[in-house]
Amino acid sequence: xxxxxxxxxxxxxxxxxxxxxxxxxxxxxxxxxxxxxxxxxxxxxxxxxxxxxxxxxxxxxxxxxxxxxxxxxxxxxxxxxxxxxxxxxxxxxxxxxxxxxxxxxxxxxxxxxxxxxxxxxxxxxxxxxxxxxxxxxxxxxxxxxxxxxxxxxxxxxxxxxxxxxxxxxxxxxxxxxxxxxxxxxxxxxxxxxxxxxxxxxxxxxxxxxxxxxxxxxxxxxxxxxxxxxxxxxxxxxxxxxxxxxxxxxxxxxxxxxxxxxxxxxxxxxxxxxxxxxxxxxxxxxxxxxxxxxxxxxxxxxxxxxxxxxxxxxxx
Amino acid sequence: xxxxxxxxxxxxxxxxxxxxxxxxxxxxxxxxxxxxxxxxxxxxxxxxxxxxxxxxxxxxxxxxxxxxxxxxxxxxxxxxxxxxxxxxxxxxxxxxxxxxxxxxxxxxxxxxxxxxxxxxxxxxxxxxxxxxxxxxxxxxxxxxxxxxxxxxxxxxxxxxxxxxxxxxxxxxxxxxxxxxxxxxxxxxxxxxxxxxxxxxxxxxxxxxxxxxxxxxxxxxxxxxxxxxxxxxxxxxxxxxxxxxxxxxxxxxxxxxxxxxxxxxxxxxxxxxxxxxxxxxxxxxxxxxxxxxxxxxxxxxxxxxxxxxxxxxxxxxxxxxxxxxxxxxxxxxxxxxxxxxxxxxxxxxxxxxxxxxxxxxxxxxxxxxxxxxxxxxxxxxxxxxxxxxxxxxxxxxxxxxxxxxxxxxxxxxxxxxxxxxxxxxxxxxxxxxxxxxxxxxxxxxxxxxxxxxxxxxxxxxxxxxxxxxxxxxxxxxxxxxxxxxxxxxxxxxxxxxxxxxxxxxxxxxxxxxxxxxxxxxxxxxxxxxxxxxxxxxxxxxxxxxxxxxxxxxxxxxxxxxxxxxxxxxxxxxxxxxxxxxxxxxxxxxxxxxxxxxx
Ligand code: HEM
Numbered sequence: 001x002x003x004x005x006x007x008x009x010x011x012x013x014x015x016x017x018x019x020x021x022x023x024x025x026x027x028x029x030x031x032x033x034x035x036x037x038x039x040x041x042x043x044x045x046x047x048x049x050x051x052x053x054x055x056x057x058x059x060x061x062x063x064x065x066x067x068x069x070x071x072x073x074x075x076x077x078x079x080x081x082x083x084x085x086x087x088x089x090x091x092x093x094x095x096x097x098x099x100x101x102x103x104x105x106x107x108x109x110x111x112x113x114x115x116x117x118x119x120x121x122x123x124x125x126x127x128x129x130x131x132x133x134x135x136x137x138x139x140x141x142x143x144x145x146x147x148x149x150x151x152x153x154x155x156x157x158x159x160x161x162x163x164x165x166x167x168x169x170x171x172x173x174x175x176x177x178x179x180x181x182x183x184x185x186x187x188x189x190x191x192x193x194x195x196x197x198x199x200x201x202x203x204x205x206x207x208x209x210x211x212x213x214x215x216x217x218x219x220x221x222x223x224x225x226x227x228x229x230x231x232x233x234x235x236x237x238x239x240x241x242x243x244x245x246x247x248x249x250x251x252x253x254x255x256x257x258x259x260x261x262x263x264x265x266x267x268x269x270x271x272x273x274x275x276x277x278x279x280x281x282x283x284x285x286x287x288x289x290x291x292x293x294x295x296x297x298x299x300x301x302x303x304x305x306x307x308x309x310x311x312x313x314x315x
Numbered sequence: 316x317x318x319x320x321x322x323x324x325x326x327x328x329x330x331x332x333x334x335x336x337x338x339x340x341x342x343x344x345x346x347x348x349x350x351x352x353x354x355x356x357x358x359x360x361x362x363x364x365x366x367x368x369x370x371x372x373x374x375x376x377x378x379x380x381x382x383x384x385x386x387x388x389x390x391x392x393x394x395x396x397x398x399x400x401x402x403x404x405x406x407x408x409x410x411x412x413x414x415x416x417x418x419x420x421x422x423x424x425x426x427x428x429x430x431x432x433x434x435x436x437x438x439x440x441x442x443x444x445x446x447x448x449x450x451x452x453x454x455x456x457x458x459x460x461x462x463x464x465x466x467x468x469x470x471x472x473x474x475x476x477x478x479x480x481x482x483x484x485x486x487x488x489x490x491x492x493x494x495x496x497x498x499x500x501x502x503x504x505x506x507x508x509x510x511x512x513x514x515x516x517x518x519x520x521x522x523x524x525x526x527x528x529x530x531x532x533x534x535x536x537x538x539x540x541x542x543x544x545x546x547x548x549x550x551x552x553x554x555x556x557x558x559x560x561x562x563x564x565x566x567x568x569x570x571x572x573x574x575x576x577x578x579x580x581x582x583x584x585x586x587x588x589x590x591x592x593x594x595x596x597x598x599x600x601x602x603x604x605x606x607x608x609x610x611x612x613x614x615x616x617x618x619x620x621x622x623x624x625x626x627x628x629x630x631x632x633x634x635x636x637x638x639x640x641x642x643x644x645x646x647x648x649x650x651x652x653x654x655x656x657x658x659x660x661x662x663x664x665x666x667x668x669x670x671x672x673x674x675x676x677x678x679x680x681x682x683x684x685x686x687x688x689x690x691x692x693x694x695x696x697x698x699x700x701x702x703x704x705x706x707x708x709x710x711x712x713x714x715x716x717x718x719x720x721x722x723x724x725x726x727x728x729x730x731x732x733x734x735x736x737x738x739x740x741x742x743x744x745x746x747x748x749x750x751x752x753x754x755x756x757x758x759x760x761x762x763x764x765x766x767x768x769x770x771x772x773x774x775x776x777x778x779x780x781x782x783x784x785x786x787x788x789x790x791x792x793x794x795x796x797x798x799x800x801x802x803x804x805x806x807x808x809x810x811x812x813x814x815x816x817x818x819x820x821x822x823x824x825x826x827x828x829x830x831x832x833x834x835x836x837x838x839x840x841x842x843x844x845x846x847x848x849x850x851x852x853x854x855x856x857x858x859x860x861x862x863x864x865x866x867x868x869x870x871x872x873x874x875x876x877x878x879x880x881x882x883x884x885x886x887x888x889x890x891x892x893x894x895x896x897x898x899x900x901x902x903x904x905x906x907x908x909x910x911x912x
Contacts, residue, residue, distance in 0.1 A: 065781050195734060195737065196737075196777045197778055201645060202643050211780075216779050219733040219759055222734060241839070252861075288495075288505075
């Protein structure tokens with residue numbers, strides 16, 4: 001029997017009742033993105049756990065940083081320039097996208113992070129459009145109307161205003177998607193001959209996420225191991241680090257992270273907002289002594305993960 | 316101290332390192348002694364420690380060797396002016412057994428400028444240190460003794476941001492793009508995980524130097540083979556300083572540990588084994604590399620390593636304005652940094668942290684954890700470091716310390732983490748039998764060397780990280796120049812209560828071109844993080860967690876049966892007690908802008 005019977009929804013969310021066709025469709029969506037077996041580097045393979053029986057002898061969390069590595073590399077001598085450019089969703093390329101809300105004076109009051117994929121929301125929209133509207137109202141704004149989200153032909157519009165200019169629900173950056181995550185996971189080592197991580201250099205992709213996933217999976221494959229995505233597949237927020245963040249009095253900030261979807265350690269949607277009682281705003285916080293002017297300054301301290309299972313016996 | 320911990324601590328005195336003997340390392344062909352301009356003293360030089368442990372920077376390769384090392388075409392060539400401009404503690408590093416760190420506060424700015432001008436000719440350049448090393452090795456071979464009796468006293472200097480602003484003016488100071496330098500260590504302290512509780516000893520308000528109210532303007536580092544020479548130079552510098560209205564905020568003497576523990580830090584482990592190799596050479600001859608090359612051109616990694624395990628790094632990672640490391644491809648350079656005033660070219664940022672070490676607490680913790688895991692205290696402690704006390708890497712000797720491995724400089728740093736380590740092809744080394752030690756096997760899952768082990772946290776070598784392929788890790792390396800301070804307790808049987816509670820630790824010092832991308836990156840994102848670069852807990856040596864005052868930390872350690880045990884570390888065993896962020900200017904600037912205003 002295969003390891004996974006039916007791929008679960010991201011974060012095992014139950015946005016619609018059990019028995020909804022969403023769950024089978026989601027399984028089919030994921031299944032279509034994973035080949036039965038792909039040798040990546042050496043004798044092992046990346047396999048589809050819904051088609052393969054696996055004796056899981058190890059698990060692995062592939063971790064990376066939420067802020068765009070390409071931007072930090074482009075602006076090595078000017079971090080502010082990297083953060084400024086990072087406000088544009090199209091640069092938020094590490095499977096973490098965020099939306100910044102500012103007060104009328106321009107000071108940041110809330111940053112909302114998501115790791116949710118367009119594939120999931122499209123699947124949900126196809127089976128439960130009303131539920132999508134309700135979730136948008138809950139997550140973004142009660143003012144959301146159905147016609148804001150669905151085109152005249154009834155198709156869900158991922159680039160709707162509540163997921164772009166006026167808020168965030170899921171990824172829109174073209175290479176942030178379940179297809180890309182699982183695609184990069186099945187990418188074959190370029191030289192076909194690398195015996196170690198140095199042999200895989202120069203490595204062309206600039207994001208931390210791609211490098212992390214590629215390098216780790218190639219090395220696992222070189223051992224002859226079979227490796228697969230853990231279930232449910234998908235990127236998560238595994239941790240964040242707000243040490244050294246101070247309030248206007250110079251004291252450590254309180255715990256202002258609110259997980260809205262998923263759980264701590266495996267979050268899909270997280271809101272960073274200071275409760276009114278605290279008497280200051282996100283933009284009044286300093287990180288290591290530097291005032292917060294951009295959402296990317298927080299994203300730099302958000303840590304992402306994807307999870308894998310390893311069968312050391314089979315290849 | 317509990318008795319098991321006391322036994323483990325005392326046993327460190329037996330730590331052996333079997334140094335390679337009879338190996339002819341590439342010898343000098345030049346007239347270094349003449350250029351050195353310093354006669355070999357009759358006193359016993361202690362530089363041998365450095366040379367023996369692999370610090371052979373500055374030697375030339377043998378002529379006519381059958382096998383040849385590799386250098387990339389773009390590597391910079393330093394002419395005499397450049398080699399006399401770069402401070403010698405940056406490249407190749409003083410690495411002396413006795414050093415004194417002087418943290419100074421300026422009085423009048425005119426006085427400070429005059430004193431800088433006086434100091435300028437006393438600052439030791441790269442050239443002098445390279446020549447000394449070459450001559451030292453040549454003498455050693457010629458005389459056939461370990462310590463040929465060559466000694467020197469060297470000086471380095473660096474300034475804080477406010478001091479640069481005072482000496483060079485605000486316009487020039489603002490040209491320094493490195494925000495962390497401009498802010499200073501105290502302001503970055505809690506970002507590095509330091510205690511937020513003002514009552515904690517490690518809180519910046521309680522530091523001996525470098526806190527909000529006692530930041531130093533200048534840090535002078537004097538290093539000598541002979542403690543008397545050291546004292547004489549320190550006195551001279553302080554006399555002139557005080558004559559120019561400059562006060563000593565804090566002074567800290569550092570010394571290497573005695574006997575078998577020479578070159579070890581206070582917990583008892585050999586330090587200073589793994590350093591990046593700076594690319595480039597002097598103009599004197601085509602093979603006068605700043606870092607001697609021992610890999611034969613046939614070796615698949617010959618373009619990446621100077622010596623097995625020693626990565627070659629473009630000099631701009633340590634010297635402003637030089638070609639930097641490319642973020643994807645280690646064999647091609649990236650453009651130099653640009654955010655600094657002209658006169659600062661070939662200078663380097665210096666991070667200094669005075670880190671108190673609770674040695675008794677460390678061995679008590681190791682003893683308790685060892686009992687819980689059914690292993691010995693020394694093995695457990697070695698898992699926390701990633702090396703045995705001798706310096707032998709766990710990756711190559713998982714079960715016991717290995718004196719011969721530790722002493723073999725071509726083997727003791729030759730290991731990867733994620734994949735099997737293959738033998739290196741070396742240039743001809745007469746007398747060297749080759750690396751015959753057990754090779755490192757892959758440890759992708761952290762079963763041999765825990766993910767949290769200090770050396771795996773701060774340099775994950777061949778592994779991918781949270782921030783890229785191994786090419787990115789080259790961008791994080793720094794030139795470590797620290798030395799222990801305080802009276803040792805490692806290796807002492809029945810220490811007195813005063814000795815047990817004595818003040819000791821590491822004067823951590825490291826040079827780099829970006830504080831934020833090197834020291835701070837490694838500290839915060841790797842050492843302090845339980846999930847970066849790999850899930851597995853924080854660095855048990857230097858990792859700090861301060862979650863709104865809660866400083867408990869955990870480390871995952873592999874057990875013999877393949878399972879993982881999570882150990883909770885209740886206390887900080889390393890506590891920051893001072894330091895600063897400084898800029899070490901090129902020597903020309905000491906004579907020019909900084910002295911003249
Ligand atoms: C009291 C504090 C510390 C102790 C006891 C300590 C101890 C050690 C020891 C025993 C080694 C192994 C020797 C070697 O590989 O060269 C080592 C290596 C190293 N340490 Fe530390 N260390 C301390 C602080 C730091 C700090 C603050 C940093 C930087 C953030 C640091 C960075 C490194 C690096 C980069 C290496 C070399 C790793 C490699 O390339 O394999 N250490 N340290």
